[in-house]
Amino acid sequence: MSSEPRKGASRHFVLAAGGTGGHLIPAFALAAELNARGHHVALITDERGANIPGKPDFMPAHVLPAGRFGKNPLGWFAGVRAVLQGRAMALRLFESFQPSAVIGFGGYPALPALLAATSAGLPSIVHEQNAVLGRVNRLLAGRVDAIATSYDQVDRLAPKHAGKVHLVGNPVRAEVLRLREQDFPDFTDESLFRILVTGGSQGARVLSEVVPDGLAMLPPALRQRLQVTQQCRPEDLDAVRGRYASHDIPAELGTYFEDMHERLAGAHLFIGRAGASTIAELTAVGRPAILVPLPIATDDHQAANTREMARAGGARMIRQDAFQPKELAKQIQAMAMNPASLANAAHCAFNCGRPDAAKDLADLVESMSGIDLMDVIRVGESAGVAAALRPATGTPRKAAKERVE
Structure with a gap:
């Protein structure tokens, strides 16, 4: 039309x-x-x-x-x-x-x-x-x-x-929808591995506690190539910064990123909550994800939001009570140890977009x-x-x- x-x-x-x-x-x-x-x-x-x-x-x-x-x-x-x-x-x-x-x-x-x-x-x-x-x-x-x-x-x-x-x-924002015309960023055995982590005001604490330690458990072949962008609550910033520094993982932290759509464009993997707008943007752009539904969401709707994308192969869902560093590292490895697997997951996410x-x-x-x-x-x-x-x-x-x- x-x-x-x-x-x-x-x-x-x-x-x-x-x-x-x-x-x-x-x-x-x-x-x-x-x-x-x-x-x-x-x-x-x-x-x-x-x-x-x-x-x-x-x-x-x-x-x-x-x-x-x-x-x-x-x-x-x-x-x-x-x-x-x-x-x-x-x-x-x-x-x-x-x-x-x-x-x-x-x-x-x-x-x-x-x-x-x-x-x-x-x-x-x-x-x-x-x-x-x-x-x-x-x-x-x-x-x-x-x-x-x-x-x-x-x-x-x-x-x-x-x-x-x-x-x-x-419907998603126009600046996000325009990214659909761009290819998934090159991901090889030698390239940087860019991860975007967001969770909103209610969801950022558990991500701040688990993600840095989970990334530190990755095999050296992945961990040494990490480049992380993570949204945190103001009260968590110093602790998260210390965690990444202790693991020698480069990370850019902030409470809000005005250019979030550009960061999404460059990301190879998203880790975060499963709100409706988040899922719509991930599938509009075609970005694979590890999704942690907010457990207090009404009618558990965030878990329901993950169904289509997870069944298609574009995402993996981890319940918050199982969201531990070891489990996170396991799921990242399953998606990213083989560069073709991550690109395939991105394609599956893209196919879920409307x-x-x-x-x-x-x-x-x-x-x-x-x-x-x-x-x-x-x-x-x-x-x-x-x-x-x-x-x-x-x-x-x-x-x-x-x-x-």
Whole structure:
């Protein structure tokens, strides 16, 4: 589908997302695609999302109340009140902005916006980034018109909703997607072995404790060629620096790297968590990985996220309770002692990528707004059931499509 704007086809769309990068990165990618097609886009989010780096300048942000519903029922009344207040504010926004469709990306701030859309009779879509349908998307699944997924197997998706499933993938940042055109960095018995380690604020501690000692256990043929880049929490920096120095392993450490996409481009192996955006970027670029799912992730969704990439041969998953230096060294050796094995894993990761995710999701959004398209994702009843219910295999699949004249 072309990104060229179509004359007379301009529409208004509202995107609603929680304030984390996992929800907002795909929302921003869709916003950029819709803007390139000549549409107007607004964002509903929370305070974090309104101020997060990377928000497109063309997209105004509206902060609405959004209650949270934890394990304590005593807080539910306040949560319901906030959702109802946010829903009323969203309805007033829709009266002035007049959106053709509302698209939710999960997170509690998306709930009042989607409830307002369904009560106003506006076309609505939810996009699920993970391989487990999130809480808010589960609440909305029966109300919305379409469910866009990132994986062909999505847990917690009720069979009765399978007919509205559209497999599109998880949109990634444009600067990352451009790296798909580059070859995997040369890796031979003589070349440097560049490893990128990241884990986010919740996941960096265990990586800081295990990775340096695990790398030190590698055979000399690998260890002597190491060049490590690792993201750490500020309080861990000195200890990690000391660990690498004691092992005589060159490592660049930081709490944040603005050029992370460039570091990913040069990496031969990634070690880190298995968030949805991380998996989408690794498969978009084609980088093999050792993934350590965050054990406290809701519904264990990070472990589910690893399934497709691991079964295809592009990644290895280690549960955190088994993530010890000896096990890490063992898995790295299995992937990298033979240069051809690492390159093959990179190819398998690449084949899991869905580089047209933003375009395919934009096609779906436009189809909900009454624009005639030449290429719209149309997952029918049988295909939708298959996408939702069949077990994942190692063979990557593209979204099912039909031509719509």
